[in-house]
Amino acid sequence: MVLLKQLPDLVEELEPSPDGTDIDREFIKFILNEFDDQALEEALVTKESSGAEVIVVALDEPEVDQVLYTALAKGADRAVKLTGVPAGTWVPTHLRAAILAPFVRELAPDLVLTGVQSAEDLDGQLASLLGGYLDLPHAAVVVGLEVKDSIARVVQELGSGRSVEEQITLPAVLGIQAASQAPRYAPISKIRQAMQAGGLEELEAPAPVDSADIAIAQVRIRRLYAPEKSTHAEMLTGDPGEVATRIAEILRSKGLVKA
Amino acid sequence: MLLRIVIGGVIVFVGLALAGGRMLWLARLIHSGAPAPGRLRGVGKRVWAELVEVLGQRKLLKRRQSGIPHALTFWGFIILLFTIIEAFGDVFARKSFAIPAIGRSPILGFLEDLFAVVVLAAVITFSIIRLVDSPARRERRSRFYGSHTRAAWLTLAMIATVMVTLLGYRAAQTNTGDFPYDSWAFASHGIGRLLAPLGTGTNSVIETVLLLCNVAAIMGFLVFVTYSKHLHIFVAPLNVAFSRRPRALGALEVAGAAEGAGTIEELSWKHLLDLVTCTECGRCQAACPAWNTSKPLSPKLLVMGLRDHLLSSGPRLFHGPAGGEPARASATAARAPGFASTNGAGAAAGAATAGAAASTNGAGAAAGAAMSLVPDVIAPQVVWSCTTCGACVEQCPVDIEHIDTIVDIRRHLVNEGELEEGVQEVLKNIAQQGNSFGKSGRMRARWVRELGFPVKDARKEKVRYLWFVGDFASFDERIAELSRALARILSDAGVDYGILYDGERNAGNDVRRIGEEGLFQLLVEQNMKTLNDIEFDSIFTTDPHSLNTLRNEYPAYGLDKAVLHYTELLADLIGSGALRARSLDRRVTYHDPCYLARHNRITQAPRQVLHALGCEVVEMPRHGLNTFCCGAGGGRIWMTDDPALGERPSESRIREAVSLGVDTFVVACPKDFTMYTDAAKTTGNDGRLEVVDVVQLVQQALAGEPVEGMVVA
Numbered sequence: 001m002v003l004l005k006q007l008p009d010l011v012e013e014l015e016p017s018p019d020g021t022d023i024d025r026e027f028i029k030f031i032l033n034e035f036d037d038q039a040l041e042e043a044l045v046t047k048e049s050s051g052a053e054v055i056v057v058a059l060d061e062p063e064v065d066q067v068l069y070t071a072l073a074k075g076a077d078r079a080v081k082l083t084g085v086p087a088g089t090w091v092p093t094h095l096r097a098a099i100l101a102p103f104v105r106e107l108a109p110d111l112v113l114t115g116v117q118s119a120e121d122l123d124g125q126l127a128s129l130l131g132g133y134l135d136l137p138h139a140a141v142v143v144g145l146e147v148k149d150s151i152a153r154v155v156q157e158l159g160s161g162r163s164v165e166e167q168i169t170l171p172a173v174l175g176i177q178a179a180s181q182a183p184r185y186a187p188i189s190k191i192r193q194a195m196q197a198g199g200l201e202e203l204e205a206p207a208p209v210d211s212a213d214i215a216i217a218q219v220r221i222r223r224l225y226a227p228e229k230s231t232h233a234e235m236l237t238g239d240p241g242e243v244a245t246r247i248a249e250i251l252r253s254k255g256l257v258k259a
Numbered sequence: 260m261l262l263r264i265v266i267g268g269v270i271v272f273v274g275l276a277l278a279g280g281r282m283l284w285l286a287r288l289i290h291s292g293a294p295a296p297g298r299l300r301g302v303g304k305r306v307w308a309e310l311v312e313v314l315g316q317r318k319l320l321k322r323r324q325s326g327i328p329h330a331l332t333f334w335g336f337i338i339l340l341f342t343i344i345e346a347f348g349d350v351f352a353r354k355s356f357a358i359p360a361i362g363r364s365p366i367l368g369f370l371e372d373l374f375a376v377v378v379l380a381a382v383i384t385f386s387i388i389r390l391v392d393s394p395a396r397r398e399r400r401s402r403f404y405g406s407h408t409r410a411a412w413l414t415l416a417m418i419a420t421v422m423v424t425l426l427g428y429r430a431a432q433t434n435t436g437d438f439p440y441d442s443w444a445f446a447s448h449g450i451g452r453l454l455a456p457l458g459t460g461t462n463s464v465i466e467t468v469l470l471l472c473n474v475a476a477i478m479g480f481l482v483f484v485t486y487s488k489h490l491h492i493f494v495a496p497l498n499v500a501f502s503r504r505p506r507a508l509g510a511l512e513v514a515g516a517a518e519g520a521g522t523i524e525e526l527s528w529k530h531l532l533d534l535v536t537c538t539e540c541g542r543c544q545a546a547c548p549a550w551n552t553s554k555p556l557s558p559k560l561l562v563m564g565l566r567d568h569l570l571s572s573g574p575r576l577f578h579g580p581a582g583g584e585p586a587r588a589s590a591t592a593a594r595a596p597g598f599a600s601t602n603g604a605g606a607a608a609g610a611a612t613a614g615a616a617a618s619t620n621g622a623g624a625a626a627g628a629a630m631s632l633v634p635d636v637i638a639p640q641v642v643w644s645c646t647t648c649g650a651c652v653e654q655c656p657v658d659i660e661h662i663d664t665i666v667d668i669r670r671h672l673v674n675e676g677e678l679e680e681g682v683q684e685v686l687k688n689i690a691q692q693g694n695s696f697g698k699s700g701r702m703r704a705r706w707v708r709e710l711g712f713p714v715k716d717a718r719k720e721k722v723r724y725l726w727f728v729g730d731f732a733s734f735d736e737r738i739a740e741l742s743r744a745l746a747r748i749l750s751d752a753g754v755d756y757g758i759l760y761d762g763e764r765n766a767g768n769d770v771r772r773i774g775e776e777g778l779f780q781l782l783v784e785q786n787m788k789t790l791n792d793i794e795f796d797s798i799f800t801t802d803p804h805s806l807n808t809l810r811n812e813y814p815a816y817g818l819d820k821a822v823l824h825y826t827e828l829l830a831d832l833i834g835s836g837a838l839r840a841r842s843l844d845r846r847v848t849y850h851d852p853c854y855l856a857r858h859n860r861i862t863q864a865p866r867q868v869l870h871a872l873g874c875e876v877v878e879m880p881r882h883g884l885n886t887f888c889c890g891a892g893g894g895r896i897w898m899t900d901d902p903a904l905g906e907r908p909s910e911s912r913i914r915e916a917v918s919l920g921v922d923t924f925v926v927a928c929p930k931d932f933t934m935y936t937d938a939a940k941t942t943g944n945d946g947r948l949e950v951v952d953v954v955q956l957v958q959q960a961l962a963g964e965p966v967e968g969m970v971v972a
Contacts, residue, residue, distance in 0.1 A: 009691065182680055189780075
């Protein structure tokens, strides 16, 4: 099972909404979280190498139908859109995990894959929260995956060029950083064929997990601000000595070094 | 006489049986192709094509040196058909046979002799051409590189044999009294006088022997033709008759489904006929921008590779697959060396010819499973090197439709997701935001903000001209500057125009030529939805590529408005006096964009503008319909260039311009502006050659400003 998530296309000019508590989502385009695309690719690769059914699942978010049909065109077997969830607004990761967890439990897949992070979840909490709710083993920043019987051999990136290889007994939840190959291209004609064939399942989302965590995680946004325009870069010229002196001055004036 | 009949009969029977059997087999092979609709529509223009292209030899005569001897040989063969009738009559009827009614006419006798001599002279000329442009010595620079040269020499030898035996037996006939013509048959009588001293008996023997040799040579040639590239003498008239008219340029043919051709039989039967029609003359190769800059593609070698594969696929196509996996593996292995390294001209040529090698090897696999066209028969680099500039189609004397075949193969690759990652990104951007720049579609008309005056929104009010701006002219910073210049010129001239703002999406010309047919359809639907709702008289575009699809392909989806290029609009404005420019007094050269000149025959309008601006246009050797591609077409602009594969076409072009001694290189296409300002820099000519758009020159001429250096800083 691959969990997909829609994000505002960052090439759009994002602006705070009139009430200031969210970005203005009315006129912008949405695209699939790029890490989720990696997760989908890894699922398809796994399907091709070890045989599996691939189910893609997404909340009813803007332009999500297109993404689900694209997944079907690429080779996913089932596509599920969970309806009855907050739409057209920001879904905090805790809430997303709480909505998805009962559904995942119901279908009981052998393996749950999702992107390691997203622009709205830079901490990459989704995989671990889900693992927590479902009481399943989980791993994040996965850059390698091999499934044999009910064992997943997983390579996790630790940073600083180090990585760890481990074995996880399935079922498990993995946050995918990179698939073993670049996400495949789905030609528009295949996507449109998939659309014509239908086959998108719309299911009412089960009641979210009732947990004290969620209440705590239900942060309320008071106000969003557009990033302040920073001043232009200053080019330092002159010989290395002068440049070094100038750098030291700047660092000192910003209070970054004391001396 | 009986001996003549027996020997002649055997020769003719064997010859006809072999050639006829082969022709039927080839017909079945071509029949196995996919449907090619509309190939019989418009009988009038097809008959006209036979007259102009076949009888008139129009395209062959573009190259005088070989075209004139070819035309003479072709016409000669038609006249000499009479001598075949006479030879058969001599063999089977009576020794002194003459064609009824015209068979003793001095004129026919003269023409037969004349063309026998002329064809012999042509054979000598062809030999000289082949020796001078020898592929052994000139390698890739020879248009015969990769062609079957031995078969070509054999062809010339056989033609010479037919002519020599013809003149020989006719000369002997003048001495035996069997010759039907008087002294107007000058050559026969001339040689006859030389043979006369041998006596009537010897001459009679010579007559019989050479007559039988002539018939044998003709029948031998007939059989040889059906088994060689010389088959064109039978199928070229057919191929011309079934070709797209007026030419296979402009719109693409989309005969099959969006899935394209993955195996040989998925190509349309017309494109299979193309393959067996190719006579390996190499005119396409000599004009190809990819081949001329050391890329792995030669249109000729591509066609030859596909043809060899087609011929070896006969058993499979007729008898069905019978498990050929091992053979397929061996074909792949045989190909490997050619593909492994693609650095340098030789290796690149290897990659292109590898297709032929693989398919020859694949003969064993022919009875087995279908080989994929890419990569089993043709290397992917070959297919993706094409800029769809149309130089090959423009040149091909037998009307082979290279671009249609290449795009058909690309469609299959795209459908399988087999395309460069960078191109995938661009296609996703176009699908998502409607432009190739990966920018928000809402920012498309941002360039108008700096104008200081409003540009009409054609979605909200009626306009006379709808300006289809295109991606480059909207999103590329430097080219947006040119768009603003054009907007100012048009506004000052009082032209009623408007744009679609964020309602415009990429027109899809290059998307379609990459082979993403589904995305093209989507873009057409989106653009047509906008266009159907608004009122305007005609469209003009900045981009020749957008112009091409709007003008030639959108009508199939309901667009019924004239589509102009901005240079045509400017020429009109100057012609009508709406624009009055002062003379710039510059010596310039003008680069014809492929999609303006070759695909849409627009060569005069930009030159009219330049002349009106007081520019002296010095033509490059490759100009007008023979223009040389900048290398950006067909989606190449989004693909990576392998620096190991020689210079880029745009660099070759800049060198061509510099050698003229002009200091201004005028373009009329946004992609050209990008490609050539870049190439001027990379070739170190940016100080010597200024790349300017037509619109900049108009702007200068109107403003009376000195030449501005916004180009090639």
